[in-house]
Amino acid sequence: MTSDTPPGTPSDSLQTDIAENAGENGVRSGVAVLAAFVKNFPQKPGVYRMINVAGDVLYVGKAKNLKKRVSSYLHIERMPLRLQRMVFDTHICEVVITHTEAEALLLESNLIKQLKPRYNILLRDDKSFPYIMIPGGHEYPRIVKHRGARNKDNEYFGPFASAGAVNGTLATLQKVFLLRSCTDAVFSNRSRPCLLYQIKRCAAPCVGKIAHDDYLELVREAREFLIGDSRAVQAEMARRMDAASAALQFEAAASFRDRIRAMSAVQAHQDINVMSLGEADVIALHRAGGHSCVQVFFFRGGQNFGNRAYFPSHAADDTDGDIMEAFIGQFYDSFMPPKEVLLNVGAPNQAVLEEALTIKAGRAVSIALPQRGDRRKLVDHAAVNAREALLRRMAENTAQRKLLEGTAEVFSLAAAPERIEVYDNSHISGTHMVGAMIVAGPAGLMKTAYRKFNIKTVDLAPGDDYGAMREVLTRRFARAQKEDPERKLGQWPDLVLLDGGLGQLNAGLKVLADLGISDLCVAGIAKGPDRNAGREQFFMPGREPFMLPPNHPVLYFLQRLRDEAHRFAITAHRAKRSKAIGQSLLDEVTGIGAARKKALLRHFGSAKDVAAAGLQDLKAVPGISVATAKKIYDHFHPEG
DSSP: EEEOOOSSOOHHHHHHHHTOOOOOOOOHHHHHHHHHHTTTOOOOOOEEEEOOOOSSSEOOOOOOOHHHHHHGGOOGGGHHHHHHHHHOOOEEEEEEEEESSSHHHHHHHHHHHHOOTSSBBBBOOOOOOOOEEOOSOOSSOEEEEOOSSOOSSEEEOOOOSSSSHHHHHHHHHHHOOOOOOHHHHHHHTTTOOHHHHHHSSOOOGGGGOOOHHHHHHHHHHHHHHHTOHHHHHHHHHHHHHHHHHHTHHHHHHHHHHHHHHHHHHHHOOOOSSSSOEEEEEEEEEEEEETTEEEEEEETTEEEEEEEEOOOBEEEEEEHHHHHHHHHHHHHTSSSSOOOOESSOOEEEOOOHEEEEEEETSSSSSSSEEESHHHHHHHHHHHOOOOOHHHHHHIIIIIIIIIHHHHHHHHHOSSSSSSSSEEEEEEETTTTTEEEEEEEEEEEEEEGGGGGEEEOOOOOOOOTOHHHHHHHHHHHHHHHHHOOOOOOOOOSOOSSEEESSHOOOOOOOOHHHHHOOOOOOOOOEOOOGGGGGTOOEEETOOOOOOOEETOOEEEHHHHHHHHHHHHHHHHHHHHHHHHHOOOOOOOGGGGTOHHHHHHHHHHSSSHHHHHHHOHHEEEEEEEOOOHHHHHHHHHHOOTTT
């Protein structure tokens, strides 16, 4: 790779040409600037940069023929207004010659990420991806999460879409294969097993609880699982479970059962059976309202390692192919490309992209637009997710703040609430009573902040909703007073909504008064006559009950919050009730006999995991036909 001469300030002859073509008042015409520079540009591949008078890079582009490509900007009348403005702002055009167009593509991606030119399509999320690593050089290898540079002596599996995805898989691997996660220093200084051994998350090789060869066998099985041979590993564990059970070694059999259950949880993340897919990324683009979302799914060894949504910045007149090409170039500048990349939109220079990715990976990389079969289903699935992610983002960005501002107006708040808490409880005839709290804010529902409360008051009368609400609010705000008395941690709500009428409101106000809290806005929301949605009444202290017009956007927003609290409360209640009943969920499915129940439990580990399984996962169980799998799936998913 060599630099054109001179890459920066134009020569004396170019300065003269520019001066002769200067516009009125001495303002240089960008077209004249480019015309003067192009005279000396080579007809070779490379990268060009357009720079304004302040020295800011306006645009970075690549070309197979620099002279021909930059000359196209001289035909100003053929370009959209955005590019016309860019050309007129251009003061200097710098070029770097490369050996091939693929090298130019790689350099272009590097410069775009580094310089962030205003007229380029920009990928703003440049976070590195986490991997699972098995370090080399130790007789008892451990398994850990890894980000950053790689060492050739270690083994890496991934990438994973997020830290959550890799942490979940690591937890599963600990349950299934009992590999150590401690540092080498901790390992070498232990004299007795740690807590992970006690809870069956580690085989405790540090104190000799497992033979060296047996531990290496666990490492081998974990490696096979991560590269995609999970079904074979699961089948072997099922065989061992049956053998242990037949030998009356029930504790060992239970251990294998729990490991099978953990493994099935990872397999259940697959929406489509793609065991034939080795190492691939599925990338789909969706555009709407002048914005776009690119959804990336990571498949390694036939397993879905998660996905991530990106929202690149681009102009309205950029084509789908241009956006996809720019995205791929910048995206794979961050990490190693897989063997296969599946797209729903073709890139204008697909062959060049393949060559560039192949150069970066040091092995063949193919880019394809599948038209049929499982690969097409994967691309369509990613496109649906891209569409939904874009719709959610657009709705959140434009509507959420307006809804919060409208909520502040309805409840006479000083400002738009940053945190809204909604409370509800659920029970059947007073049994298995559960309280629930959901939280919403500027980013929408804050599900990590949700809380459920098992009602503990022993003398509570069956069905006493007011008593249950008093307990929930007492526990919630007494803890808030203890953990965040200065209200600096962002855990205190700006608005408290109670699902119920005046009685619930009075119960809540009494709790807050007893705790010495007088500055929280509290309101009750109750359904109107005949419990019709749309005729809700709102109750606030010192104010007459009021209703909002049926078409009021804030009414719909508050209804959704109330319904979400109701859903969360019912889900918690059902879980508590099912646990108390102690009956297998499979007993409720008609036509499922003992043999099929056994096959399902061997495959998934528990009836709960069977109920949560996808249709494709159920079809993969030996002895379960397509019709039977659909019957089981429909039983547990009646709404689908």
